[in-house]
Structures are given as C-alpha cells and as structure tokens.
Amino acid sequence: MTSSTTAGLSAADFEKFREFFYKRTGIQFTESKRYFVDKRIETCIKQAGFPGFNAWFSALRLSDRSGLLQDLINQLTVNETYFLREDYQFDSLLKTVLPDVLAARGGAGRMTGPVKILSLPCSTGEEPYSIALRLLEEWDQIDHVDVEIHGADIDSTVLDKAAHASYGERSLQRVPMAWRAKYFAPVGAGRYQLDAGIRGAVTLHQVNVCDTTSMRSFRDFDVIFCRNVLIYFDELSSRRAAENLYGAMRPGGYLFLGHSESMSRISPIFTPSRLPEGIVYQRPSGGPR
Amino acid sequence: MGLVRRDHQPAEAKAAPPVETLLRQLDDPDPDCRREAALGLDGVAEAVPELLARVGPETASTVRDALLTTLAAHDTAEVAEALAVHLASDEADLRTAVAEALATMPGSMPAIVPRLLEDPDHDVRVMTAMVLADLAHPGSLTWLADMIRQDPHPNVVTAAVDALLPSLGPEHTELLRDAVRRFPDDPFLRFTVEAAVG
Numbered sequence: 001m002t003s004s005t006t007a008g009l010s011a012a013d014f015e016k017f018r019e020f021f022y023k024r025t026g027i028q029f030t031e032s033k034r035y036f037v038d039k040r041i042e043t044c045i046k047q048a049g050f051p052g053f054n055a056w057f058s059a060l061r062l063s064d065r066s067g068l069l070q071d072l073i074n075q076l077t078v079n080e081t082y083f084l085r086e087d088y089q090f091d092s093l094l095k096t097v098l099p100d101v102l103a104a105r106g107g108a109g110r111m112t113g114p115v116k117i118l119s120l121p122c123s124t125g126e127e128p129y130s131i132a133l134r135l136l137e138e139w140d141q142i143d144h145v146d147v148e149i150h151g152a153d154i155d156s157t158v159l160d161k162a163a164h165a166s167y168g169e170r171s172l173q174r175v176p177m178a179w180r181a182k183y184f185a186p187v188g189a190g191r192y193q194l195d196a197g198i199r200g201a202v203t204l205h206q207v208n209v210c211d212t213t214s215m216r217s218f219r220d221f222d223v224i225f226c227r228n229v230l231i232y233f234d235e236l237s238s239r240r241a242a243e244n245l246y247g248a249m250r251p252g253g254y255l256f257l258g259h260s261e262s263m264s265r266i267s268p269i270f271t272p273s274r275l276p277e278g279i280v281y282q283r284p285s286g287g288p289r
Numbered sequence: 290m291g292l293v294r295r296d297h298q299p300a301e302a303k304a305a306p307p308v309e310t311l312l313r314q315l316d317d318p319d320p321d322c323r324r325e326a327a328l329g330l331d332g333v334a335e336a337v338p339e340l341l342a343r344v345g346p347e348t349a350s351t352v353r354d355a356l357l358t359t360l361a362a363h364d365t366a367e368v369a370e371a372l373a374v375h376l377a378s379d380e381a382d383l384r385t386a387v388a389e390a391l392a393t394m395p396g397s398m399p400a401i402v403p404r405l406l407e408d409p410d411h412d413v414r415v416m417t418a419m420v421l422a423d424l425a426h427p428g429s430l431t432w433l434a435d436m437i438r439q440d441p442h443p444n445v446v447t448a449a450v451d452a453l454l455p456s457l458g459p460e461h462t463e464l465l466r467d468a469v470r471r472f473p474d475d476p477f478l479r480f481t482v483e484a485a486v487g
Contacts, residue, residue, distance in 0.1 A: 114293055132292055146293045201292035212328045213305045235393040235423070239358045243328055246351070267358075268386070269351050 009038050013053050017041065020061060025073060025154065026210030026237030040075035047071065074157045077232075081126045083133075083167070084174040086227065089256045090134045092277040093117075093223065097254045098139065101222045104252050104285070114146035118224045118248065120209060122151030125162030126171055127225060128202045129194055133179060136198075152205040152218070159204050165194035209241045218248035228258035230266060242267035252285030305329050312339055320349035327355035337363055341371045350382060357390035364396035373401055376416040377408075388416050392423035402432055411442040418445065422452035430456055437468050443475040450481050462486045 009017065014034060022028045029037050041053070048068060050056035060068045084090070098115065105111045119128040128151035135142050153159050168191050172180060184192035207214045209226065210233065224245055230238050245255060246269050255270060257263060263270050263281045270281035305311070306329065314326035327343075330336040340360050347353040360368050375387040391398055398420065405417040418436060421429045436449035446468050453461065465482045472478050 135292065142291055146291070148293055198292070201294050203294055212331055216305070216325075235425070236358070236361050239354075239361070239393065240328075240331070243324075243355055243358055247325065247328070267354060268389075269354050 009034075009041065009053060013057070014038075017057065020057075021072070021076070022234070022237075024069065025208060026234075026240065027076070027232050028234045028237070029076075037076065041072070044068070044072050044075055070156055074155045077121075077153075077155050081123045082171045082173060083126045083130050085126065085130070086259060087130070087134070087174075088277045089225070089227075089280075090131065092256070092275045092280060093131070094134060094139050095277070096275045097223060097280065098141070101252075101254070102141065102145065105222075108141055108144040111145070113220070114148040115223075116148045116221045116250075117150070118218065118221045119149070119151045120207070120224065120226050121153040121155075121229050122159075122162060122204070123153055123155075124158045124167075124171075125151060125165055125194075125202070125204075126167070127151070127227075128162075129165065129198060131225070132198050132201055133175075133183060137179065149202045150205060150218075150221075151202055152207045152209075154206065154208045156206055159206055162202075162204055163199070165199045166191050167194070168192075209244055210237050212240065212244055212247075215244035215248060218244075220250050221248050221253055222250055223254045223256070224249060225256045227256060228261065230257065230261055235266070238266040242269060246270065246283055249283040251283055253283045255281040255283070257281065308333055308336065312336060315339060315343055320352050323347075323349070324352045324355045327352060327359050331359045331362055334363070337368060341368070344372065344387070345375060345378070345383065350386070353383070353386055357386055361390045361393045364394045366397045366400050369394055369397040369401050373405060376405070376413045376420075377410050384416055385419075388419045389423070391420045395424055395426045398424055399426055399428055402428070406432065406436060406440075411440075411445050414440060414442065414445040415448040418448035418452045421449075422455075434461070434464055437464055443472040443478055446472065447475070447478045447481055450478065450485070454485055457485060 014037070017037070018029055045053065045056045048056060048059075048071065050059065056068070060072070101115055102108055102111070117128075117131055119131060122128050128149050132149055135147055151159075151162060153162070166187055167184075172184070172192060175184075180192065183195045183198060185195070187193045207218070209215060209229065226241075226245055230241055233241060242263065249255065255263070259278065264272065269283075271284050273280050273282055306314070308330070311326040311329045311333075314322050317323050317326070327340065330340060337360065340356050344353060344356050344360070347356060357372070360372065369391060372387050372391055375383050378384050378387075402417065402421070405413060408414055408417070414436070418433065421433050430453065433449045433453045437446050437453065440446050440449065450465060450468065465486055469479050469482050
C-alpha cells in the first residue's frame with residue numbers, strides 16, 4: 001500500500017506495521033495473516049481519510065490522534081462469539097468451582113465481599129451475560145451469595161455493543177426459548193435486547209491484558225475466563241498476560257482458558273487442576289511458591 | 290443477594306508507581322510486592338541491572354518468573370548473557386525458568402547459542418537444547434541437528450533429539466540413526482530414536 005489503499009502493503013511496510021502493533025498491544029501477526037491485516041488496514045486508512053499507508057502510519061505513530069490506534073485495534077481483533085459457547089466450562093463453574101470458592105472463603109453468609117468473576121476478552125458481552133444467566137437460572141446459592149461479574153476487552157466498539165446488549169439469532173442460537181422469553185425483549189429486525197437488570201449487573205472495562213499498568217486495577221477475582229485470546233500472542237506477551245491474570249486473582253482463584261489452550265506452555269505460575277468437565281488453572285493458595 | 294454491580298463505574302487504570310519506588314519494592318519482604326515491582330519495571334532500561342541481580346537470589350518462584358518476564362522483554366545480548374549464566378545453576382527450578390525465558394528472546398539468543406553449544410559443562414548444553422526446542426528462530430533446527438551430529442555427550446544428544454522431535458522430518462532419520470551408532474551403549478537414546486523413527 002505504498003501508493004494507494006488497494007494495492008496491499010509492501011513487505012517492508014508490513015514488517016514496520018507488525019513491529020509497531022506488537023509493541024503497542026502484544027499481538028503478533030504472522031505472515032499467514034497478511035491478507036487479513038491488509039484488508040483491515042485499508043479500511044482504517046479509508047475511514048480516517050488518508051491518501052495511503054505512509055501518511056496514515058506516520059499519523060498513527062507520531063500524532064496524538066489516539067483514535068487511530070483504537071480504530072486499528074477494533075479492526076484487527078476478532079470478536080465473533082455467541083451465548084453459552086463452550087458451556088462445559090460454565091458447568092464446571094457451577095458444579096465444582098463456585099462451591100470450592102465458597103468453601104475456601106468461609107461459606108455463604110460468612111464471606112467478606114462478593115464472589116468476583118471476570119470475562120476477558122468479553123467481546124460483545126455474550127460470555128459475561130451467559131455467566132449471569134446460568135447463575136440466575138441454575139446456581140442454587142445465587143439467593144445467598146453476592147456475585148459481581150465484570151467483562152473486559154481491548155476493543156471499545158465491542159464494549160459499546162456489549163453495553164447495549166442487542167443480539168441477533170446467531171448469537172442467541174443456544175439460548176433456551178424459555179430463557180429468551182424471560183430475559184430478552186424483541187427490538188425489531190430480528191434482534192433481541194437483554195434485560196436491563198442483567199445488563200446493569202455486568203460492569204464493562206476497556207483493557208489490554210498484556211498491559212501491566214492497566215491490569216493493575218483488576219484485583220481479587222475468584223474466577224477468570226480468558227478463553228481463546230492467548231493464542232494471539234507470542235511467547236513473551238503470553239507470559240506477561242499470564243502474570244497479569246495471576247495478579248488479578250485471589251490466591252486459590254480459578255482461570256479458565258479456551259479448550260485448545262494450555263498454560264503449561266506459557267508460564268509455570270498456575271497449578272492445573274483436572275475437573276470432571278476439563279482442565280482449569282489455579283493461582284496457588286499457599287502464597288508464592 | 291444475587292448479581293450485584295459495584296458501586297463505582299469501570300475502574301480507572303492505577304498509575305504505575307515511580308521507578309524509584311518500584312526499585313525499592315524489589316527488596317520488599319512481601320513476595321507479592323516484589324512480584325508487582327518486577328512486572329511494573331517493564332521497559333525501564335535502567336532497572337535491568339537491578340532485575341538481573343535478583344534472579345539468582347530470589348526464593349519465590351512467582352517473583353523470579355516475573356523478573357524473567359520483564360527481563361526477557363529486553364531482548365539484548367547483555368541480558369541474554371547474564372541470564373544464560375544460570376543455565377549452570379545447581380537449582381533445577383532456576384535453570385528451567387531461565388531456559389524458558391531465554392526461549393522467548395529470539396533477537397539476542399542467536400548470538401550466544403554458538404558459545405553455549407561449546408560450553409564445557411554438558412548440563413549447560415542440555416539446557417541449551419531445551420531453549421532451542423522453543424526458540425522461534427529459523428536456525429534452531431540446524432543447531433539441534435548440529436548437536437545431535439557432533440556433541441560428545443549422550444545426554445546432550447538425547448536432549449537435542451527430544452527437542453527436535455516435534456519438527457522431525459524424513460530428512461532427520463539418518464541423523465538420528467547415526468546418533469544411536471555413536472552411542473551404542475546408551476539405551477535411553479536408542480529408545481528415544483526408535484520410538485521416533487522406528
């Protein structure tokens with residue numbers, strides 16, 4: 001894209017861009033992602049009104065137009081998800097993890113502070129809202145225990161959508177009809193908006209999991225879902241993300257990764273636990289090893 | 290009881306403490322405080338000597354891992370050299386943690402690999418094979434093949450074979466069989482190779 005927005009990036013431009021984006025976000029694109037990256041950069045350049053890659057890239061690096069970077073992040077992070085995805089992990093949450101959390105914290109009625117759950121990246125909200133729905137519908141302790149649910153993502157656009165919580169059929173395909181009738185209201189054009197009470201129960205944050213400074217405000221989570229994001233990072237950024245997740249958890253807290261991800265190849269700081277429904281990772285409860 | 294929302298809106302990111310404060314916190318008695326200080330010094334070049342000095346003496350593995358994560362981001366020859374010293378440590382946990390960190394330093398490791406391959410301590414060469422197993426560098430497979438072909442110690446050759454296994458191709462079959470022929474009295478090497486190439 002040395003002269004126009006349709007010619008694609010030169011190899012040198014791609015390298016420059018890849019290095020820049022990695023330093024800012026920890027996300028590294030391989031050569032196999034060239035087409036994907038080129039198309040989305042083209043979109044950013046067109047939307048911002050630049051004549052070509054060089055002018056856009058200079059502004060991105062040198063100017064204070066921070067919106068350019070956020071637009072780029074929004075274009076380059078993949079956000080497709082749906083309600084109750086990989087819900088065997090939600091089964092683990094209800095059957096094994098939450099009972100263990102309650103026991104470790106002294107039991108319902110004696111706990112100091114709510115059970116805290118973080119969904120990261122939360123994309124357009126399907127995961128944290130799925131957690132909320134399953135707790136409300138299926139967890140027999142929900143009337144006795146306060147639960148605080150947080151969602152976080154690097155992408156500001158998806159967070160806006162998560163706050164609005166309006167979904168189409170594709171997102172809702174796995175939601176039982178009874179739940180749909182109870183918690184969603186049709187808003188036209190085949191879309192349904194989630195009940196305001198549940199929307200209001202999930203706090204949304206913008207954060208980069210690789211950024212230690214911004215992750216510093218996340219503390220004392222009992223459970224974190226961080227599924228299918230570490231695969232985007234190189235080894236070093238994955239290690240940093242793992243460290244930041246560790247810092248965000250209570251000792252003994254549980255971390256769920258995507259089914260194809262393994263912490264053992266990233267960092268030794270978590271202890272793997274085999275639950276009936278699969279592997280989960282724990283921050284050791286006995287203080288630093 | 291039930292789902293609750295926190296009183297305040299999404300938390301503002303807390304500003305990182307000043308570098309001087311973080312450097313002091315590296316010596317805090319609380320391991321969590323030391324760990325956070327080590328992570329907080331990411332990208333602070335002047336902190337590198339202080340961080341390096343604490344890798345060996347640190348007793349809490351979580352703190353040591355944080356030190357290594359921050360140091361590995363300084364992918365320079367100086368950091369790689371200083372960390373590689375610990376590949377000879379008597380502490381297995383330290384050796385392994387450092388090897389994992391070095392494997393995330395593709396910029397600086399290539400410069401020191403040739404020296405590590407010649408290290409007189411065969412345990413260091415074993416750890417070097419472990420680093421090469423995970424190092425994202427086009428030379429890794431060549432170095433591992435060189436170790437298999439040339440290293441005089443069977444443990445090193447076995448470690449290199451192990452490291453090569455995930456990338457094994459037909460072109461390596463004769464290399465591995467030669468290794469078995471070089472060490473006919475090493476049953477573990479024979480077993481490893483037979484399991485790999487039949």
